[in-house]
Amino acid sequence: MRQKTKSHLAVSKLTILAALLVPPVPPEFCNNEVNPMLDSGQDTETLLEVNNIEVIYNSVILVLKGVSLSVPKGGITALLGGNGAGKTTTLKAISNLLASERGEVTKGSVKYRGEDVHETDPADMVKRGVVQVMEGRHCFEHLTIEENLLTGAYTRKDGKGAIAADLEMVYNYFPRLRERRKSQAGYTSGGEQQMCAIGRALMSRPETILLDEPSMGLAPQLVEQIFGIVKSINESEGVSFLLAEQNTNVALRFAHYGYILESGRVVMDGPAAELRENPDVKEFYLGMSDDGRKSFRDVRSYRRRKRWLS
Numbered sequence: 454m455r456q457k458t459k460s461h462l463a464v465s466k467l468t469i470l471a472a473l474l475v476p477p478v479p480p481e482f483c484n485n486e487v488n489p490m491l492d493s494g495q496d497t498e499t500l501l502e503v504n505n506i507e508v509i510y511n512s513v514i515l516v517l518k519g520v521s522l523s524v525p526k527g528g529i530t531a532l533l534g535g536n537g538a539g540k541t542t543t544l545k546a547i548s549n550l551l552a553s554e555r556g557e558v559t560k561g562s563v564k565y566r567g568e569d570v571h572e573t574d575p576a577d578m579v580k581r582g583v584v585q586v587m588e589g590r591h592c593f594e595h596l597t598i599e600e601n602l603l604t605g606a607y608t609r610k611d612g613k614g615a616i617a618a619d620l621e622m623v624y625n626y627f628p629r630l631r632e633r634r635k636s637q638a639g640y641t642s643g644g645e646q647q648m649c650a651i652g653r654a655l656m657s658r659p660e661t662i663l664l665d666e667p668s669m670g671l672a673p674q675l676v677e678q679i680f681g682i683v684k685s686i687n688e689s690e691g692v693s694f695l696l697a698e699q700n701t702n703v704a705l706r707f708a709h710y711g712y713i714l715e716s717g718r719v720v721m722d723g724p725a726a727e728l729r730e731n732p733d734v735k736e737f738y739l740g741m742s743d744d745g746r747k748s749f750r751d752v753r754s755y756r757r758r759k760r761w762l763s
Contacts, residue, residue, distance in 0.1 A: 498526040500661055500693055501547065501583075506561030508542050508551065508717075516542050518717040519561070524661060524695050529687050531704040531725065532697045533738070534714035540697035541588055543714070544663045547695070548585040549575045565661075579608055582660030588669060588697075590646040592653075594639030598630050601638050601649050605656030616656070623652040626682055644675040651679070655686070661693045668700045676700065680707045701738035705729045713738075 501524040508517040517539050524530045532540050545551050546558050549570070563571050565581060573581070584605075592601050602623055606616045624631040627648040633641055638649060647667055654662050664683070668676040684707050686692050698704040705711055705725045713721040713734070721728070728734050 497528070499523050500526050500566060501695065502562075502564040503543070503547065504562045504564070506543075506546055506563065507559050508539075508546050508556055509559050510554065510556045516556070516717050517546065520714070520717070520719055521561075522695075522712050522719065522722070524693055525710075526693055527687070527691055528710060529684065529694045529696060529708045531708035531711040532695060532714065533699070533701050533704060533711055535699060537716075538714040539717040540714055541665055542717075544585055544665050544695065544697055548578055548583060548663055549573055550585065576608070579657055579659075582658070583663065584654040584657050584659040584661070585663040586650045586654050586665060586667070588665040590643070590650045592638040592646045592649050594637065596638055597635050598638055598641065598645070598649050599634040602630070602634075602652050602656050605653035608657060619656055619658065623655050626655075626686060627652055643670050644672070644679070647671065647679060648682075651683070651686075655690075655692075659692060661695065664694055664696045666697060666699065668698060668703065676703060680704075683707065701734065705734075 503520060503522045505519045505521050506517055507515065507519060509515050520539065520543055522530070522532070522543075532543060534540050542551070542556065545554070545556070547563055549572075551557055558571060562569055565578075565583060570578060570581070570583075578584075593604065596604070599620070602620060603616070606619070609616060624634075629645055630648055630652060633645055638646060641649070651662075651664070651667070667679055667683070671679070680703055683694060683696075687694055696704060696708060705728055708725045711722065711725050711728045712719050713728070721731070721733070723731075
């Protein structure tokens with residue numbers, strides 16, 4: 454039997470250390486039961502409607518080509534796809550953050566609670582209850598964790614007592630933040646910064662959170678923990694989520710409904726349970742097929758487009 458190399462031993466030690474440092478997901482966050490009405494696509498109140506939008510950058514680059522989706526009240530909706538599919542652009546089109554990147558919605562409409570919000574100021578979107586958690590966390594590195602959380606309550610006018618109560622709520626969902634509340638955010642781990650970014654969004658008392666790539670750069674154990682907490686927030690606080698994610702396997706286990714983007718178009722959508730069992734999704738995103746596990750390299754992109762867009 455071959456002896457383990459030093460690199461293999463180092464990887465094993467790091468794996469054991471990560472398992473010890475990352476706390477297990479509490480049992481209450483592991484319940485994968487879903488609201489049957491949301492999961493089956495039955496009629497529920499629709500908060501957010503995106504209707505056939507097109508987005509262009511620098512007046513030249515067409516990124517989104519007729520994207521339509523909806524987010525029901527109290528649901529977790531997953532927006533899935535690889536790099537460059539248009540997930541982040543879709544979220545920024547909803548929260549009206551495209552202008553800072555020379556982007557604009559040239560066709561279609563975005564409605565929230567039936568009102569057109571296409572030209573609404575991003576700050577007013579927050580007051581309406583729509584908050585985006587940006588890809589890459591974007592915490593204020595020079596501020597402490599608690600100061601970062603309090604910036605989320607900047608637009609609120611319901612008094613210090615209510616803000617203090619919500620701060621305690623955030624600490625209950627993220628006990629690690631309570632331990633690190635006096636630490637500068639720039640010196641905390643990626644997982645702690647992701648918790649801080651989600652907690653900061655909760656401090657604004659949102660009705661809908663646009664969550665962009667929450668698993669990016671995190672250890673698998675921590676990804677499970679954060680998704681479990683997102684699900685708990687959804688069920689306990691009634692917050693709706695539109696979740697942009699590349700980790701299709703995890704996202705479809707926690708979401709109620711999913712949309713799959715490819716090259717700026719929605720190529721497939723349906724209840725998460727059905728997408729998990731779809732043979733194309735299994736083959737292209739979960740690495741599984743009727744012949745067993747497959748490498749993504751074996752699947753040509755033109756074949757995917759032909760099968761999904763025909």
